[in-house]
Every structure is written in structure tokens, then in C-alpha cells.
Amino acid sequence: MCGRSRFPPQPICAARGSLASSWGPTSGRGSIAKWVITHQVFHPALASRVPHAVVLVELADEGVRVYGNFLGAIELLHEGLTVRAVLHDSGGRVIVDWEPDDLSQEADDG
Numbered sequence: 001m002c003g004r005s006r007f008p009p010q011p012i013c014a015a016r017g018s019l020a021s022s023w024g025p026t027s028g029r030g031s032i033a034k035w036v037i038t039h040q041v042f043h044p045a046l047a048s049r050v051p052h053a054v055v056l057v058e059l060a061d062e063g064v065r066v067y068g069n070f071l072g073a074i075e076l077l078h079e080g081l082t083v084r085a086v087l088h089d090s091g092g093r094v095i096v097d098w099e100p101d102d103l104s105q106e107a108d109d110g
Contacts, residue, residue, distance in 0.1 A: 005062035028085040029101055030057040033065060035077050055098055057083055071099040 004015050005024075012019055034056040041047045053070040055077070070077065071086060083098040 005059075005064050007062075007064040007066055026059060026085075027061045029061075030059040030066075030083060030085075030098075032056070032070075032077065032079060032081045032083060032098075033058045034079070035070065037074060037077075053077060055083070057098055066096065068095075069097045071097050076100055 004013060005026075006013060006021070009021070011021075013021070032055050035053050037051050037053045039051045041050050046052060049069075051074060053074055054067060055070045056065055056067055058065050068085075070083075072083075082101040084101040086097045086099050088095045088097060
């Protein structure tokens with residue numbers, strides 16, 4: 001196993017060609033790389049959250065990027081905003097949303 005994180009999961013490591021892989025823990029923290037704000041209701045479950053943002057988060061320790069809904073105020077969005085994962089069970093599937101990491105923001109402000 002090469003030890004590099006990869007997401008989405010793939011059968012072969014693109015960096016080293018290894019077939020070996022395993023699941024491991026993550027810090028659950030990262031920073032916003034990009035985002036898009038939608039003003040259209042694409043699913044009834046999101047109707048109360050329009051407009052809402054979908055963010056691309058670069059995980060702090062793993063170096064991979066993942067998507068998710070942003071749970072904070074849209075006005076807070078900026079590149080590099082530190083966020084933390086919030087996990088939700090949705091009918092047996094885990095949904096990863098992101099919220100501002102207040103502790104990190106306070107440290108930056110102080």
C-alpha cells in the first residue's frame with residue numbers, strides 16, 4: 001500500500017499504481033477551494049435552504065478534495081475558509097455537509 005489518500009475511491013492509485021488500499025480516519029477539517037450558489041430548487045428536501053451553496057473542500061491533512069453542502073451563511077464564503085465536516089444519516093447513507101470551523105476562525109481573528 002502506498003499510503004496516499006485518494007478520493008473518490010479508485011481500484012488503482014494514480015500516483016504509484018498500487019492495487020492495495022484501505023479505509024482510514026480523516027480529520028474532518030479542511031478549507032474551501034471553490035463553491036457554487038444555487039437559487040433553484042433541485043430537490044424538495046432542499047427547498048427551505050435556497051439559495052444554498054455547494055462547496056469543494058480540500059481536506060487539511062489528506063490533500064484530497066470532496067464536495068458537500070455548506071451549512072453556514074453564504075456571506076461567510078471565501079476561498080480558504082476553514083470548515084469542518086458534519087455527518088448526517090439519510091436513509092442508511094451518510095451525507096457529508098460542511099460548516100465553518102468557528103474555533104479556527106477565532107484563532108485567526110485573535
